[in-house]
Amino acid sequence: MDHLYEKTTKTTDIFKGKVIDLKVEEVELPNGKTSKREIVKHPGAVAILPITKEGKLVLVRQYRKALDKVIVEIPAGKLEKGEEPLASAKRELEEETGYKADYLDFIVSFYTSPGFADEIIHLYITDKLKKGQVAPDEDEFLDIIEVSLEEAEEMVKNQTIHDAKTVFAVQYMKLRELGKK
Template sequence: MKHLIEKTIKTTDVFKGRVIDLQVEEVELPNGKTSTREVIKHPGAVAVIPVTREGKLVLVRQYRKALNKVIVEIPAGKLEQGENPLDCAKRELEEETGYNTNQLHFLLSFYTSPGFADEIIYLYLAEELGEGTSQTDEDEFLDVLEVTLDEAEKMIKQEIIHDAKTVYAVQYLKMKELSKGW
């Protein structure tokens, strides 16, 4: 794999923000030539697939400025500096949905856009939901929805659910349902 590695020659910080940082890196390519890479640095995030005792998927509807539209997603949020992903998952579940649980199961982690960003999402399944308190961030406005798996699949087709983490969550639940008769 050594023949694929790019060596960083120089890194220039272009922007430092609350959520992301942008760097431009000059790299030496495996063939000895140089190129530049624009890289988004992100602290990572968690996403939670909350399922009620009745088998409904708990989702949040919110406006996403980058898309200039409202979409429906599983609850998710950015990791704070040094925060454990499990603690973040518990916090985001309660803040965004008003539910809490002691039944959070780590499923996997994945990179969202490895071509230009290092963001990694840690994905959890939340079961045995109990009532908590919803306390969204002061700049966060959302609605909480509970939908069946069939309704979620229709929302994907209608592009109401239109982000990768939520599409993955619906597919995960569909596979779980097929394999266990859930």
């Protein structure tokens, strides 16, 4: 066992919700003392970087209540119970953008906020888009926009794009484009 491991000695469930659960865990620290950890449990999510034939990034504008503002993001959504990330990515892409893709390339999985949450996002990319039908969740309202990589980089600079998964995706695209030169 790693010398940094914290052994959980007690767990208290605080909240069980539709998207997250919150618990407080009492842990034994490596030095023998105890502490408490507030932990957000999340089922995981997917995010997709869709690219049109013209090389445009397909993004969504969406109001985010936690931020109390509209931001621009890559299409994304949470995993449904028992759902594989690839199937979820295909579903979310079509629901949010109306595009279908038979093939998605996996880029990477990453934790969003490991200091307090176990949420993991599985990031995919595709340039094999076919027009389908937009069908967002009943409580989801969004605009679809298509922008060049340069426009997306500017949106990062002016914080229109302001979330980690989308900033990561834009930087990934920039590095990919630089690698082609």
